[in-house]
Structures are given as C-alpha cells and as structure tokens.
Amino acid sequence: MKVGPVRQLAAAALAAAVAVAFPLFGHAQAIEDLTPGNDKAALWPFGNPKETKTSAGYTTNRYLLASGAELAATFDISTSRIVALEESWAGNDNGPSAGFGDFRFGRTTLTDIRSRTSSNGILYKQVTPVGADQSGAINFSSFYDVTSSTNVVRFVTSIDRAALGRLSNRYGERAYYYTGSAALLRSVTVATREYLEKSTGTDRVLDSRYTSVSWAPAVEATPAKPAISLARIKPSQLPVFRIYDGPRNFPDFTGRDSKFSMYRTRITNGMTDGPTFAGEYSVIQIGCGTSCSFVYVADNRTGEVFNAPVGGEDNLSLELRYEVGSKLMTSQWGDYNANKCFVQFYSFDDGEWTELLKREVGTLDACMKTVVDNIQ
Structure with missing residues (x-):
C-alpha cells in the first residue's frame, strides 16, 4: 500500500x-x-x-x-x-x-x-x-x-x-x-x-488519495432506537441462596481437572480467599499477552474447574464484573478487527453458562472506559 x-x-x-x-x-x-x-x-x-x-x-x-x-x-x-x-x-x-x-x-x-x-x-x-x-x-x-x-x-x-x-x-x-x-x-x-x-x-x-471536501451543513442527529437499558440488568436479578463457607477443596489436577494442571499454581492461589462469584466459585483471570487474558472458574466446594465463555484473542482487553451473591457475570471486551467494544452478560448455574445479552457499546475507544461506566 x-x-x-x-x-x-x-x-x-x-x-x-x-x-x-x-x-x-x-x-x-x-x-x-x-x-x-x-x-x-x-x-x-x-x-x-x-x-x-x-x-x-x-x-x-x-x-x-x-x-x-x-x-x-x-x-x-x-x-x-x-x-x-x-x-x-x-x-x-x-x-x-x-x-x-x-x-x-x-x-x-x-x-x-x-x-x-x-x-x-x-x-x-x-x-x-x-x-x-x-x-x-x-x-x-x-x-x-x-x-x-x-x-x-x-x-x-x-x-x-x-x-x-x-x-x-x-x-x-x-x-x-x-x-x-x-x-x-x-x-x-x-x-x-x-x-x-x-x-x-x-x-x-x-496526502495520497487526497480530495477536497464539500461543505456539509449541520444535520440533526438521528434519534437512537429504543433498546434495553444495560443499567437495568442487575446482579440482584440472579441471586444465589447460599454462600459456601466451608473448607477449600482444591482441584484434582491429576484426575478430573488434569487439563488445567498447567495453571495449577495460579488456580490454587486464586481460590485461597474463598468464593467471589455465584456463591461458591472463584474467578481466576490469567494473562496471555498484550491485552489478552483467559478465565477459569473454580468451585471451592467441589474443586471442579470450568472454562469461562469469554477470553483469549477473540475477547481482548477483557474486563469482568461479578459478585459472590449473584450468578450474573458481566464482561466487556474489544474486537480489534472490527474496531468495536462489546458488553456481554452471562448467567452461571451448576456449571452451565447461559448468554443473556450482547451489546455493542462503541468503537474500541469505548473499552477504555470501565464496564461500570458503559452500562450506566
């Protein structure tokens, strides 16, 4: 070029x-x-x-x-x-x-x-x-x-x-x-x-490809179409009814959870402080390069480890929001090829993820804001 x-x-x-x-x-x-x-x-x-x-x-x-x-x-x-x-x-x-x-x-x-x-x-x-x-x-x-x-x-x-x-x-x-x-x-x-x-x-x-511009008179912005307000999606809508406070039960990295053994130290350390999500789970986010990270969710009660539905090269600049008293996980991430920023909501129930809503919130620069700012 x-x-x-x-x-x-x-x-x-x-x-x-x-x-x-x-x-x-x-x-x-x-x-x-x-x-x-x-x-x-x-x-x-x-x-x-x-x-x-x-x-x-x-x-x-x-x-x-x-x-x-x-x-x-x-x-x-x-x-x-x-x-x-x-x-x-x-x-x-x-x-x-x-x-x-x-x-x-x-x-x-x-x-x-x-x-x-x-x-x-x-x-x-x-x-x-x-x-x-x-x-x-x-x-x-x-x-x-x-x-x-x-x-x-x-x-x-x-x-x-x-x-x-x-x-x-x-x-x-x-x-x-x-x-x-x-x-x-x-x-x-x-x-x-x-x-x-x-x-x-x-x-x-x-500049190459240069052409002069025709003056464009000011136009009124087109009103946005009504849409579901992201601020209306709240953790309290997906509550858990018990928060686990028993002993830590760590993953079986030589058996059931062996496919996660490469990150055993990071996962184990991430569970040390007990549940942070959905009543009994710990969320562990691990970097994989510039703006890249992947996520695991580990059960403090059973020790079982699960993959999160977002992370890696497809979800760069990933930011997560979650609470111990709710099954709702909110993610924000950028699609670098499309120059877009997305907010995506999931429910996590008994090891199963359900996508609730995905919304484009702007170009990549929107991901410079926090997820809290973008869902207000």
Missing part, C-alpha cells in the same frame, strides 16, 4: 509524542450561520465579545455560546470582512454539533474524519500535524480545501493526558494504532486560504 508523506510524518510525530467524499452539499461553509466574506456586522447577534485582540491588521473576537462552545471570528480591519471562523469545545464527552454534517464535539473521532474524507488531508510544512500541548494532551490537525471555494477547513482532534495513559496501559507498544479512535473533535475552523497561509506558509503537501 502506498503511504503518503502526511501519513509518514504524522506517524513519526505521534510515535515520539506517545512514547508515553462527503456527499455533495452546498458550499456555504457556515459556522453558527456565519461564513468567511461576511461583513463583521454579522457578529451583532452574539453580543459583546468576551475577548478582543488586534494584530497585524486583523481583529479576533471571542464569544461564549449557549451550547458551551466558543466562537472566534477574525475580520480584516481594512475591509471589515470575516476571514476566519473557529468553533471550539473543551468540555467532556458528547458535546454539541460542530456545525459540519453530523460531526459533534467530543464524540466525532479522528478515525471518523479520516473515514469520511478518505485521507489525512493536507500537510502544511510549517505546522506540526501531531503535537503535545502544555496539559500533556496530543493534538492532531487535519486540513482540507473546501470544494468550490478559496477556503480551507481545519479539524483539530485531541487525546487528553488521562486517555493517553489508558491507551498506553491497555495496549502498550500497540497504542499508536488506536489513537485515531481515541482522539476526539475539539475545534473546527474555516478560513480563507490567503489568511490561513499567513501563519501556515504556502508550502504544503497533499
């Missing part, structure tokens, strides 16, 4: 930092109903700016919007014409519309942007495509010419320091491959190319 210069430079920059065709629409390029070329008088509905700065013949006004986002509008003092509009958002997940198609701040990812545009965009040689800020976050800049105009759009996505730590802890050396689905949209800027290149320079390189 041919790798373009933007992809090569971006990968190299991120490796150092982490070492810790749109459908055709009109080309209004509107942000908050404003477009480059408007007279500055179009800013009056926003009231008094919270900040005003003037430099080199241009004035930038900043406004705090009711949605919690911030709008920065820059105009040429000599002509009173707007040359750049930036909408940004610094809140938590699930922010407001970004004013471009179905993109939303804090929800749309770098992977989404690359998928919709089919490339990494334009590399301005004076702009680092990937860089860290003072907070420790990693920021990605993606530039694209806007079809049928002289404007350029810039999408900035970001991974904060905490999310970077979770990526590194979960994926180790493979963390780079999952940054796209973890970098969330933080700002959208549309500017005249003439004004933009006063700061970026005119020297630029196009």
Whole structure:
C-alpha cells in the first residue's frame, strides 16, 4: 500500500509524542450561520465579545455560546470582512454539533474524519500535524480545501493526558494504532486560504488519495432506537441462596481437572480467599499477552474447574464484573478487527453458562472506559 508523506510524518510525530467524499452539499461553509466574506456586522447577534485582540491588521473576537462552545471570528480591519471562523469545545464527552454534517464535539473521532474524507488531508510544512500541548494532551490537525471555494477547513482532534495513559496501559507498544479512535473533535475552523497561509506558509503537501471536501451543513442527529437499558440488568436479578463457607477443596489436577494442571499454581492461589462469584466459585483471570487474558472458574466446594465463555484473542482487553451473591457475570471486551467494544452478560448455574445479552457499546475507544461506566 502506498503511504503518503502526511501519513509518514504524522506517524513519526505521534510515535515520539506517545512514547508515553462527503456527499455533495452546498458550499456555504457556515459556522453558527456565519461564513468567511461576511461583513463583521454579522457578529451583532452574539453580543459583546468576551475577548478582543488586534494584530497585524486583523481583529479576533471571542464569544461564549449557549451550547458551551466558543466562537472566534477574525475580520480584516481594512475591509471589515470575516476571514476566519473557529468553533471550539473543551468540555467532556458528547458535546454539541460542530456545525459540519453530523460531526459533534467530543464524540466525532479522528478515525471518523479520516473515514469520511478518505485521507489525512493536507500537510502544511510549517505546522506540526501531531503535537503535545502544555496539559500533556496530543493534538492532531487535519486540513482540507473546501470544494468550490478559496477556503480551507481545519479539524483539530485531541487525546487528553488521562486517555493517553489508558491507551498506553491497555495496549502498550500497540497504542499508536488506536489513537485515531481515541482522539476526539475539539475545534473546527474555516478560513480563507490567503489568511490561513499567513501563519501556515504556502508550502504544503497533499496526502495520497487526497480530495477536497464539500461543505456539509449541520444535520440533526438521528434519534437512537429504543433498546434495553444495560443499567437495568442487575446482579440482584440472579441471586444465589447460599454462600459456601466451608473448607477449600482444591482441584484434582491429576484426575478430573488434569487439563488445567498447567495453571495449577495460579488456580490454587486464586481460590485461597474463598468464593467471589455465584456463591461458591472463584474467578481466576490469567494473562496471555498484550491485552489478552483467559478465565477459569473454580468451585471451592467441589474443586471442579470450568472454562469461562469469554477470553483469549477473540475477547481482548477483557474486563469482568461479578459478585459472590449473584450468578450474573458481566464482561466487556474489544474486537480489534472490527474496531468495536462489546458488553456481554452471562448467567452461571451448576456449571452451565447461559448468554443473556450482547451489546455493542462503541468503537474500541469505548473499552477504555470501565464496564461500570458503559452500562450506566
């Protein structure tokens, strides 16, 4: 596969930092109903700016919007014409519309942007495509010419320091491959190319497969279809009526449980503190490589060992939730090939597993959250 210069430079920059065709629409390029070329008088509905700065013949006004986002509008003092509009958002997940198609701040990812545009965009040689800020976050800049105009759009996505730590802890050396689905949209800027290149320079390189983008007016999100709330599935719905408190009876690794003898020490140690699941069982989770683990369930009363229904290469980044007083086991795991995160519920009764529900909760970045967060 041919790798373009933007992809090569971006990968190299991120490796150092982490070492810790749109459908055709009109080309209004509107942000908050404003477009480059408007007279500055179009800013009056926003009231008094919270900040005003003037430099080199241009004035930038900043406004705090009711949605919690911030709008920065820059105009040429000599002509009173707007040359750049930036909408940004610094809140938590699930922010407001970004004013471009179905993109939303804090929800749309770098992977989404690359998928919709089919490339990494334009590399301005004076702009680092990937860089860290003072907070420790990693920021990605993606530039694209806007079809049928002289404007350029810039999408900035970001991974904060905490999310970077979770990526590194979960994926180790493979963390780079999952940054796209973890970098969330933080700002959208549309500017005249003439004004933009006063700061970026005119020297630029196009990524392989690059095409300009047609501006996509903001659309309302499609309401989600009703579904069973994961929060309604509770351990108390599958109670056990007795918790075993007798002596530990360890597996027969030379007979009935001999197929588990390779892990006899891990299983035996896992049973030492007594039952942790379904009244009389201990859950033992054993690592098998980066983000990989498999699970056994051992009966403290009989010593019998059972395989769990999840684990191994098919269920990476596996997280389990269970209680001693319930037969319910909740698992969360990632399908790396499909770039999806799943939550799956099972009942365990007399050595038999019954799948109750399996639900996709997002792309792989959703697995960076705990299972408790994803079922709320």
